[in-house]
Amino acid sequence: MKFLKLSLAASVALGAFSTASFAQPLEDAIKGIDVSGYLRYRYNSDYYENKGFAKKDGGDDTNTHRWKAVADFKAPVSDNVAFNFGILYNNESNNVQGVNGGLGSGLGSGKDGSFGVSTFNAVITPDSTATTVIIGKQRLATPVTNAGDDDRGTGILALNSDLEGFTFAAGAFDSWSIDDLALTRGYTTGDNTGGSVAKPLYALAGIYGVDTAYGHFGAQLWGFYIQDAVDALGFGELSWTGSTFNAALQYAIASLDNSDTSILGALHGGPAVGHMKNSNLAEANDLFVINLGADFAQEYNVPLDVKLGWVTNFQDGTAVTLNDDGTAFKYAGAIWWQNDATGISTSALIPGRGVHGFGTEQEVSVFYGAIGYTMVDSRLRIGLDYVWGNNEVTAGNVTLQDTDFQEITPRISWKHNKNLTISGYYAYLMTDAPEGVVYDDETRARARVEVKYSF
Template sequence: MKKFAKMSLVAAVAVAGLSTTSSAKALEEAIKNVDVSGTVVYRYDDRSFDENTKDKDTNNYKIGLTLKSQVNDDVTAVTRFLVAGADGGFASLNHTNGGDANVDVELSNVYFSYTGIANTTVNVGKQGLTTPWTVAIDSDGNEQTGTGILALTNVGPVTLAGAYFNQTNLGTSGDILPGLNSETTVTLTDSNGDTIDLGSTLNDDFGDKNIATLGLMGNIGPVALDAWYLDMQDVFDTYTLGALAKFNISDVKLSIGARHTELDLDDVSADHSLTKVELGAKMGIFGANVGYGWTDSEGGIGGLDNDAKTAFQGWTMNLNGVNDASLLKLNVNAQVLPSLNLALNYNVLDRDDESTKRPDTTDKEYYLQATYQMSKNFGGYIRFGEADLEDQQTNGHDNDGTIGRLQVQYSF
């Protein structure tokens, strides 16, 4: 993070709350202990399928600006501003059917962080939902926020976490709950084969639901372990267990990770679970990664956002929220230059039909990605590939498409 003196005048005004009567001396006093960090991201997505229901041709923008002001020795005031979409994600403009437009500025976070107790941090106010099921801060995706209290404390090698929120944006942000409302038909089949309409079973808001969560994190040798429990009032309760090990064998750097998540909706008998295992290896300039995840036949909700730790997704395909399915992800890459990485990705999403009336379907995608890091704070990537989707709901045949993306990111 850099000192606030390097910020733009607009950001300075936002923090200091200047009026026409503010003096230069007052401004200097207000900003001398303020640090700033953030990201500026531009993304262009282009997808063209045989069946145009999945086409995409958009310019996407997001700016995130986080300001930390040292109030005193024990308290820090934190604010975060977003130039983004309504859910905290990209502001997307489709250039094929609309012109350029301006994007609104939002106050996403405003909370106080207290560190006056040894080895303990307590955040109070409007903040990111820091849980494995949600994404608190993301440079190029939507963010989940809530108003409440979060506490973290270190006890030897173990970190304890606890949080309570009486209001969240989960009714509009994320990839699961916004779809479970009375205006959208979302169904699943329970263990008895009966179809359940989640839209008529669950509340259509969610934002006013209380959330409580507890977490335990620690290390045993090279293995990092975590266990979390979360309850959303009158909606669901869930737990997740995760492990990640990193170690070297001769010149090979290895990583092995696994996570299992269970989620039970309060008024629905179906059980949801998502389990994934990921392996990574790197030797010299070459690397390889393998990931495999699967869901329960009754339900496959693991994360509230598809980018969360408890979820699992490829590029155009996603396992989270898909019951009785599996996703295989394969990646090989080479760091051909200090600033250039080339990668080949191949993903397969297989849906079975043991618990639903849908037919067996298999979706595949394969794409090349070139990642270029011009400097420590500026870089991006280009993707290009093909997706073969078994779109049984249209003409009963494959829905093939060409998929491309350009992304550029500046961090400060």
């Protein structure tokens, strides 16, 4: 095809001609298109004392303003095909105050953030089967990723529900992005949250649910493979929800690729390590969660909900997710799994955080409880989370870390109307200094205020 350079006059004339021939009124063009999304503002204030167990009052404090806007457009189905398009604005790294005399890593009200396409896909729904096929850029809604944080991949996902009570899923993605993934050498390309991985990710899943006279019983089983990163990753859950009480058992296990050419090797600047290098070995990580809950609103007309649980592991580490904000695990608290002092993280992709079990053995035991009370016509909810945990890391007969910690997090939310919710929490994390550390225990506090308008 030969392309011609047009003069400005010719271009305008051609544009007018084209408009007259093919364009349609805006009202007709957008007819039937569904729009959904949200506008969100978050203010975080983080305070540390004795960060890293080094004697220090404050000095690592940050206050951040964060804005996010998501809009998803869904075209109407035509001949069993629909198209989805999403846009995203996100400035997650925008700081007002930093550690150097108030100089942070971003600007509170200046140039900031990223804007781009978050989803772009076609959805095929044949008449002859209860099957949905999504092709293109889409959010990764799995137990080990967080679609709400815009984890996404480019590829194909097929869902089938022909068998009553069951949903089966299969996905293949040639590139994918995780919200808190840092850019790394050789494996990433730019996107509007910081980095994406150009290695294939494959997923299979089976999900079951049935309503009985004794409540709703559910089960799900997921399997993942990521070239040069995860040899195998599995997640399973058994759940039951009654009119008042509920229970869930969750277990995830991952075999990580520790070779020099793996993604983990790139992330860690060499063979992936916990505290010791042990090249060219696969290592097992796992996490087990027991969650028991109750909601007394329906049966007893008391707007009170509670949950209790225990988190532990049996393998050498706890790196079983791709994003440590993964929404599948039901534990309480806000920051204990995202703080270097506790040494606990479920993410296999965040350098320097958590234990992957290469050359080390980790034993985690975390107990948690949460209570919430709703009032004012179900618009105001107040709650309190409490977490106590221990993390012990050893190498052979040597104890590298034996840390106790506690988190206390009061919460509050106000549902102004069906679209607007205002919420916040104050998380206070106290971590005991490990044996042999001279300085004081570390404390960290985070105050968050969030305003979210959904449409």
